[in-house]
Amino acid sequence: MEVPFNSFVPMEDALGGDLSAAFDRILTRSRYIQDVECDYFERAFAKFCGVENCVGCGNGLDALMLSLKALGIGPGDEVIVPSNTYIATALAVTYVGATPVFVEPDIQTFNIDPILIDRAVTPRTRAIIPVHLYGQPCNMNAVLETAHKYGLFVVEDCAQAHGAKYRGRRVGSFGDAAGFSFYPGKNLGALGDGGAVVSNNYNTAKRVRMLGNYGSDRKYHHCMLGHNSRLDEMQAAFLSVKLPFLDRMNAVRQDIAKRYMEGIINPLVIMPYVIDDVEPVWHIFAVRCNARDDLALFLSEKGIASGMHYPTPIHLQEAYSYLMLSEGEYPVAEEISRTQLSLPMFYGMTDDQVDLVIECVNSFKG
Numbered sequence: 001m002e003v004p005f006n007s008f009v010p011m012e013d014a015l016g017g018d019l020s021a022a023f024d025r026i027l028t029r030s031r032y033i034q035d036v037e038c039d040y041f042e043r044a045f046a047k048f049c050g051v052e053n054c055v056g057c058g059n060g061l062d063a064l065m066l067s068l069k070a071l072g073i074g075p076g077d078e079v080i081v082p083s084n085t086y087i088a089t090a091l092a093v094t095y096v097g098a099t100p101v102f103v104e105p106d107i108q109t110f111n112i113d114p115i116l117i118d119r120a121v122t123p124r125t126r127a128i129i130p131v132h133l134y135g136q137p138c139n140m141n142a143v144l145e146t147a148h149k150y151g152l153f154v155v156e157d158c159a160q161a162h163g164a165k166y167r168g169r170r171v172g173s174f175g176d177a178a179g180f181s182f183y184p185g186k187n188l189g190a191l192g193d194g195g196a197v198v199s200n201n202y203n204t205a206k207r208v209r210m211l212g213n214y215g216s217d218r219k220y221h222h223c224m225l226g227h228n229s230r231l232d233e234m235q236a237a238f239l240s241v242k243l244p245f246l247d248r249m250n251a252v253r254q255d256i257a258k259r260y261m262e263g264i265i266n267p268l269v270i271m272p273y274v275i276d277d278v279e280p281v282w283h284i285f286a287v288r289c290n291a292r293d294d295l296a297l298f299l300s301e302k303g304i305a306s307g308m309h310y311p312t313p314i315h316l317q318e319a320y321s322y323l324m325l326s327e328g329e330y331p332v333a334e335e336i337s338r339t340q341l342s343l344p345m346f347y348g349m350t351d352d353q354v355d356l357v358i359e360c361v362n363s364f365k366g
């Protein structure tokens with residue numbers, strides 16, 4: 001038996017007919033950008049998140065970048081981001097001309113350590129981007145408290161956490177704005193690229209919409225320097241097919257996570273830690289192991305694929321070498337990069353596949 005890291009086949013088997021029908025409908029209507037499908041999905045997704053406004057855009061990176069720009073963040077400003085996130089979080093800051101300031105995560109939750117945010121604030125700090133990494137919500141009360149103390153904006157990075165709850169409320173509803181990615185592998189994925197910004201602030205959402213549509217408020221009238229970043233009709237229609245199944249698909253991931261949590265008892269493997277009062281959606285099931293590379297090899301020899309999220313922290317990426325940050329600067333992020341391993345997790349994963357992963361992880365002797 002082989003266990004892939006991810007598979008779209010069970011989702012395609014369940015929803016393929018509806019996805020094809022959506023495709024045919026749009027082909028018949030011949031409207032491909034900014035029409036009823038995007039409008040419909042934006043309303044449905046705002047409702048799902050429990051927020052007032054949603055604006056579709058091209059991808060998750062743009063969702064974060066447009067949010068920052070809409071809030072007026074730019075050159076000379078600093079934005080706090082976790083040191084162990086995907087590079088897109090930092091790039092969004094860089095692309096508005098601001099500087100990303102890295103703050104270490106709590107090694108148990110993998111999420112930004114709210115206590116350390118305090119120490120990273122300077123007179124230039126304008127915003128914090130908490131990332132609900134691997135699908136587990138950040139401690140939003142602590143993040144919001146620090147933000148209020150210093151008058152900072154909060155832009156949630158929800159790219160891995162569609163539907164996750166903090167104290168009974170969906171992520172994306174806590175900050176001034178939140179960015180989502182609909183990259184196919186995300187918990188809610190399109191059949192291509194896509195993204196969205198949600199916000200309870202009408203003006204912020206309106207600015208995001210203008211910025212993503214060439215800075216125009218009406219056709220051929222441009223009141224700001226904008227971008228081209230829109231959610232196309234095809235992707236919006238596919239997302240509308242998948243959204244009603246999101247809670248169910250997340251529940252499958254939660255079941256798999258529960259079985260991993262109960263079944264894996266290898267002392268060499270550190271299991272993920274879930275804080276009180278949250279409902280994670282397990283975009284990634286992340287364990288840690290000192291002999292991570294050996295564990296990955298051991299699993300692959302038994303036909304089990306695994307992943308690393310992420311093998312090199314952002315401050316050590318060549319692209320950010322100009323920030324002059326060296327090894328040892330963010331030891332927690334570095335430790336996570338060295339020891340983190342992502343186990344298979346996908347809708348349609350069979351009980352036998354889950355059992356095999358548990359059995360093999362438990363039989364790893366280092």
Ligand SMILES: *Cc1c(COP(=O)(O)O)cnc(C)c1O
Binds near residue numbers: 182183
């Ligand atoms: C995927 C991801 C993004 C970027 O999303 P894209 O749609 O690929 O641009 C941003 N932040 C995090 C944490 C992500 O995982």
